[in-house]
Amino acid sequence: MAHAIKFHPGMSLLEQHAEGTLSADIALAVAAHIDLCPHCQQLSRDITTDLACQLAQQPVKTNNTDWQQMLNDIMAQPQLPKQATTMQQQVSAQQAEPIIVNQREFILPRSLQRLAANRCKWLQLGGIATAKLPAGNDYHISLLYIDKNTEVPQHTHLGLEMTLVLAGKIVDENGEYSAGDLLINSPDDTHTPRTMADEDCLCLSVLSAPLKFKKGLTRLLNPLQQFFY
Numbered sequence: 001m002a003h004a005i006k007f008h009p010g011m012s013l014l015e016q017h018a019e020g021t022l023s024a025d026i027a028l029a030v031a032a033h034i035d036l037c038p039h040c041q042q043l044s045r046d047i048t049t050d051l052a053c054q055l056a057q058q059p060v061k062t063n064n065t066d067w068q069q070m071l072n073d074i075m076a077q078p079q080l081p082k083q084a085t086t087m088q089q090q091v092s093a094q095q096a097e098p099i100i101v102n103q104r105e106f107i108l109p110r111s112l113q114r115l116a117a118n119r120c121k122w123l124q125l126g127g128i129a130t131a132k133l134p135a136g137n138d139y140h141i142s143l144l145y146i147d148k149n150t151e152v153p154q155h156t157h158l159g160l161e162m163t164l165v166l167a168g169k170i171v172d173e174n175g176e177y178s179a180g181d182l183l184i185n186s187p188d189d190t191h192t193p194r195t196m197a198d199e200d201c202l203c204l205s206v207l208s209a210p211l212k213f214k215k216g217l218t219r220l221l222n223p224l225q226q227f228f229y
């Protein structure tokens with residue numbers, strides 16, 4: 001990726017991701033960020049190594065024979081040569097079905113591809129389109145496309161909002177976000193995300209509660225809330 005990613009999940013999120021203790025919906029956003037971010041790929045490898053070391057240092061309750069047998073079994077797992085793995089990943093990236101919206105094609109990070117293949121149909125409102133993904137249990141997960149030169153009306157959050165930029169760029173009052181950047185907003189945050197005149201944007205959106213729109217006529221805000229949630 002040519003540009004540097006500026007907005008990463010915190011260390012605690014990466015640790016919980018490695019431990020497998022995050023809810024599935026949040027883990028999805030973190031995994032997709034890691035797919036796009038070499039920096040967090042390295043951190044995750046380091047965390048996993050640390051966890052493995054900690055586990056190895058814990059006293060083993062089973063007897064020595066079982067432990068040895070388990071190690072033997074693990075070591076006996078066939079390992080693909082590194083070259084082959086890389087080629088396999090390239091093939092699966094090539095085979096991934098692109099997401100088509102507004103006559104634009106996007107290839108998603110590997111961790112999102114299977115889920116995105118089962119997306120609901122795109123709903124469109126002005127320059128904004130959204131397609132719900134079938135994962136959400138506690139959270140609402142969707143792909144969010146914002147055409148060039150388009151503004152999402154100012155809103156705050158009734159819960160947690162995680163937005164991972166998958167392609168293109170958005171800006172809000174707090175900064176500028178490009179592919180790989182992960183924005184985390186809470187009920188304290190109010191913002192007005194928009195795209196620039198020359199670039200559209202595709203995001204993954206994870207919401208724990210509806211957005212709360214702040215401006216405009218009340219009777220128009222309810223449908224808007226339903227559109228995003």
Ligand SMILES: [Zn+2]
Nearest residue numbers: 008037039040
């Ligand atoms: Zn990162």
